[in-house]
Amino acid sequence: MIENIIGSKSKIAVLKALFKEKNKKSTTIRKLALASATPYSVTYRDIEHFMKEDFIKIKKNGANKIISFNKNHRLYQKIYTLLSVEEDIDEIETETKPKKMFKHKTGLIIVHHNADPDAIGSAIALARGFNQSNLKCEIFAPGGLSAQSKRLLEKYPYPINEKIKEYPPLVFILDTSSPEQLNGAKIPNKCKTIIIDHHRPGKLASTADMKIIDPSAHSTAVLVYDMLTSAGIQITAEIAFFLMSAIVADTGFFKLIDKRDLNIINKLIDLVDLNDVFASLSTRIEYDEKIARLKGMQKTEAYTIKDKIIVFSEVNSFESKVAKHMITSFADIAIVENINKDNIRISGRARKYLEDYVDLSLIFKGIGKDIKGNGGGHKTAASANGSDNNNREIVKDKIKTYLESALNGRIKQLK
Numbered sequence: 001m002i003e004n005i006i007g008s009k010s011k012i013a014v015l016k017a018l019f020k021e022k023n024k025k026s027t028t029i030r031k032l033a034l035a036s037a038t039p040y041s042v043t044y045r046d047i048e049h050f051m052k053e054d055f056i057k058i059k060k061n062g063a064n065k066i067i068s069f070n071k072n073h074r075l076y077q078k079i080y081t082l083l084s085v086e087e088d089i090d091e092i093e094t095e096t097k098p099k100k101m102f103k104h105k106t107g108l109i110i111v112h113h114n115a116d117p118d119a120i121g122s123a124i125a126l127a128r129g130f131n132q133s134n135l136k137c138e139i140f141a142p143g144g145l146s147a148q149s150k151r152l153l154e155k156y157p158y159p160i161n162e163k164i165k166e167y168p169p170l171v172f173i174l175d176t177s178s179p180e181q182l183n184g185a186k187i188p189n190k191c192k193t194i195i196i197d198h199h200r201p202g203k204l205a206s207t208a209d210m211k212i213i214d215p216s217a218h219s220t221a222v223l224v225y226d227m228l229t230s231a232g233i234q235i236t237a238e239i240a241f242f243l244m245s246a247i248v249a250d251t252g253f254f255k256l257i258d259k260r261d262l263n264i265i266n267k268l269i270d271l272v273d274l275n276d277v278f279a280s281l282s283t284r285i286e287y288d289e290k291i292a293r294l295k296g297m298q299k300t301e302a303y304t305i306k307d308k309i310i311v312f313s314e315v316n317s318f319e320s321k322v323a324k325h326m327i328t329s330f331a332d333i334a335i336v337e338n339i340n341k342d343n344i345r346i347s348g349r350a351r352k353y354l355e356d357y358v359d360l361s362l363i364f365k366g367i368g369k370d371i372k373g374n375g376g377g378h379k380t381a382a383s384a385n386g387s388d389n390n391n392r393e394i395v396k397d398k399i400k401t402y403l404e405s406a407l408n409g410r411i412k413q414l415k
């Protein structure tokens, strides 16, 4: 019975290794274990089994056991043919050389303006991966990089061009397909363009020569991962770092995650230290903004309407960021002014859950006129700019009155 000889995965692996070695004069169990990627003890057990079946012979040579086939075994030819044929197929499938994906030798990868970790991480992973298949790509970021993206490059530096002299014949567009996102960069018509993106198709999609556009993907990085692995490109630690950073960023630190993300994360996780990824992506606040936040806190005037906390404050810069910071830490509604000699800016923020009760855009439209300027925005985020800062008390009273009616309660100062 043939299954007596090749009845398990390990037996097949060991025999295949043995067939490979058969033209050599001798082999040992240790060598076979290595060649078949099978544990020594399992290899030993299988070899003993083959010996009992009289499929192989073992001679001792000092401490080593020398193994040879019993070519007279009635199944020898059958098994040899079977495993050698399969071996050829195996070799094709596990060929380590990456497939040549494009006939071109040079290409360009363009990313959208203020390139985020998904755009830049995908671009570098693609460039590094293509390099293994002999396509050299430069990266072009016509509208610069975001602060987070710059920090990714501290871990693995990579040259990013903010200007280029000439377009190569092959151009990849990553994480966007809208020309407006390319900061005025014009790709010549003669170039072949390939779009890899997870947003809804923009204008460039209609003229692209090839497009991998999948709005159901959470990041461009997962599309790049699929492209690289299907071409047999090896995912190095560097490629894994950039892809993982892109996935972490675009899933909001794993908040929005699907099976596809999880599968890829699972493949990447052994190659990356997630702490490095998190450290690179963590938000850092500039010194000037920290000072603005601190000053904003010191000048806070706090009120309550029932259980809601409303704060008014003033700063010299970063008024919208200070207001946002306040509603994420202690306030329900924050109104922050930025007063200069000849202009005034006011920023208002409310916690998201209040959008059914207040509409800051309404009140800010009105106060825009009081400060001789304009105002508007959304229900929970609005602003006004003007040139007249003499009506500040009127503005404050208007906001208070509006909030009393919107939140249906009396406003009281908190002391």
Ligand SMILES: [Mn+2]
Residues within 6 Å of the ligand: 118, 119, 175, 198, 218, 219, 220, 250
């Ligand atoms: Mn993205």
